[in-house]
Amino acid sequence: MNASNHTNASPYTSRTPDDYLNRLALPIRESLTPEQLEAFHQLLSEAIPKPSAKLVDLRFVIDLVVSRFYVVLFVGQDRRAKQRKYIPRSLTKIGNTIAVLIILLGANLALSAFILLAGYLLKSAIGFDLLPGHFPNTVKHFFDRST
Secondary structure (H helix, E strand, O other), X not given: OOOOOOOOOOOHHXXXXXXXXXXXXXXXXXXXXXXXXXXHHHHHHHHOOOOOOOOEEXXXXXXXXXXXXXXXXXXXXXXXXXXXXXXXXXXXXXXXXXXXXXXXXXXXXXXXXXXXXXXXXXXXXXXXXXXXXXXXXXXHHHHXXXX
């Protein structure tokens, strides 16, 4: 198989160094010594990213009328190199912190609303009434008693 033929290539997530070495043109691959092949194999095995376990792996797509967006949220141990090629500015750090807080508060609000709605629907389904009578009458009765 030459380098321009990718029809039998395995999915990106399951590729091995041998997949890449097999994509070399046969005359080039045969001209390499076993030591060179082993060196390329070692180099490729270090270069291929290895997935890490994540506590949260949330991926979903939002389809709008005019465009499509995807949302990805990963939570897991940071295994990246500690040195960065750029140093984020303090304004960027503050903006990222605010964005994370808004996302977490929004997720918390959505989850809380879902739990409350599910609880209300469950309560209604089993016929349990927390406040007998109509709610406005109960509130009015409560305020009339306190005055």
